[in-house]
Each structure stands twice: as structure tokens, then as C-alpha cells.
Amino acid sequence: xxxxxxTDDEVVAAASFREKGWPTPVALADNGNPTRDEAQAAVRRxxxxxxxxxxxxxxxxxxxxxxxxxxxxxxxxxxxxxxxxPARSSDPAxxxxxxxxxxxxxxxxxxxxxxxGDGIRGVATMVxxxxxxxxxxxxxxxxxxxxxxxRPVLHLVRIHPDGAELSVVSPGxxxxxxxxxxxxxxxxxxxPFFDTAIIxxxxxxxxxxxxxxxA
Numbered sequence: 001x002x003x004x005x006x007t008d009d010e011v012v013a014a015a016s017f018r019e020k021g022w023p024t025p026v027a028l029a030d031n032g033n034p035t036r037d038e039a040q041a042a043v044r045r046x047x048x049x050x051x052x053x054x055x056x057x058x059x060x061x062x063x064x065x066x067x068x069x070x071x072x073x074x075x076x077x078x079x080x081x082x083x084x085x086p087a088r089s090s091d092p093a094x095x096x097x098x099x100x101x102x103x104x105x106x107x108x109x110x111x112x113x114x115x116x117g118d119g120i121r122g123v124a125t126m127v128x129x130x131x132x133x134x135x136x137x138x139x140x141x142x143x144x145x146x147x148x149x150x151r152p153v154l155h156l157v158r159i160h161p162d163g164a165e166l167s168v169v170s171p172g173x174x175x176x177x178x179x180x181x182x183x184x185x186x187x188x189x190x191x192p193f194f195d196t197a198i199i200x201x202x203x204x205x206x207x208x209x210x211x212x213x214x215a
Contacts, residue, residue: 003124004069005121006122007046010055011026013042013044013056014050014065014069014073017064018070020077023101056069075104075106076111076113076123079160079161081103083102083155084100084102084156087152087154088153089152089153097116100113100114102131105128109125109126109127111123111126151170152170154168163178163181164179166178174191176189
């Protein structure tokens with residue numbers, strides 16, 4: 001498993017040095033709507049940090065990210081991915097932290113990005129079983145948050161070229177729905193929960209395994 005951690009400043013800097021930017025939403029932890037000067041200052045701070053860590057090099061005055069950074073970012077640019085986030089049952093549209101982004105498998109490994117909401121992003125290359133274990137750990141942590149009778153839930157949103165599906169995981173069940181063009185969702189299946197095998201089984205239907213290419 002490969003692990004990297006980035007500050008928000010480093011994420012902003014890396015995004016500015018890539019034509020495709022950073023594949024997932026980017027916001028400065030202290031200011032979600034920075035001015036131009038604040039954004040440029042963040043890029044400078046992030047660039048210095050990446051240079052010091054050996055993750056960025058200057059070649060003929062041009063900034064070049066190391067392969068250690070560009071390879072997972074390129075894989076994260078695939079449209080097919082799953083967004084995992086906790087929410088309250090009373091306000092399911094409001095995503096809470098942590099946010100997980102799970103990206104397609106290559107040679108049995110997926111790229112997982114963790115946004116903890118504290119200004120640090122983690123990017124890890126993990127085998128499929130380790131991803132499933134991470135989702136189980138996240139779900140159990142979310143279910144322990146129940147306050148004032150408000151039932152916690154974990155959302156898994158599968159995004160792909162043809163649309164999106166939503167799996168809502170609660171302590172008692174998983175409800176799988178199709179997300180319509182207008183943003184509404186239509187339940188298509190209800191599965192009893194809690195069994196770790198179910199989360200593992202969800203990873204395959206979620207379309208994360210890359211299709212084998214013909215020889």
C-alpha cells in the first residue's frame with residue numbers, strides 16, 4: 001500500500017500545475033471562497049512544501065510534479081468512482097466528514113482519497129479487501145455518532161458515464177437507489193446489514209474493477 005498526505009496548500013499547488021487540476025473538489029480549509037491573492041499565496045506555500053518533500057521539481061523554470069504524485073492523480077481522474085460520506089438521516093443531502101473517494105482498480109489496487117476536513121488529504125493505493133475494511137471501519141465509526149435520536153447513515157454514491165447510483169448504509173440495512181436526472185432517487189433494492197461480506201460484494205457492482213482489455 002502506498003500512502004501520501006497533502007496539506008490544502010499542497011493540493012491547491014498541485015492542481016495549478018496540472019492541466020486537469022485536482023480530480024476531486026478543492027477548497028482551502030480556512031476559506032472556502034478565497035480571493036485571487038489568497039489562492040496565489042496558497043499555491044506559493046504549497047509549491048515550497050512540495051519542493052522540500054521532493055514531490056515537485058523545477059525544470060527550465062517549469063514546475064513538474066513527481067510520478068509519485070501524478071500517477072495516482074491520473075487514476076483519480078477517471079470519471080468512474082465512488083464518493084463515500086456520512087450524513088444525518090434528518091439532513092441526508094448535507095455531507096459530513098470524513099469524505100472518501102474510491103477510484104477504479106488497476107492490477108487489483110484502488111486509489112482512495114480521504115478528506116478529513118481538517119486541511120489534510122490522504123491518498124492511498126490499496127488492495128480491494130483493504131478498501132472494504134476501510135469502508136467497514138468508517139461505517140462503524142459513523143454509526144457510533146448517533147445524537148438526539150437522529151439516525152446516522154453512510155452514503156456510497158457510484159458515479160459513472162451513464163449516471164449514478166446511491167447506496168444508503170444504516171445499522172439495519174442498505175438501500176440501493178438510482179439517481180435520476182433531476183436529482184431524485186428511486187429505491188431499487190433493500191439488503192439486510194451488517195455483514196462485512198456485503199460491503200465487499202458492493203465493490204464489484206459499483207463498477208470499480210477495470211474491465212480486462214482484449215489481448
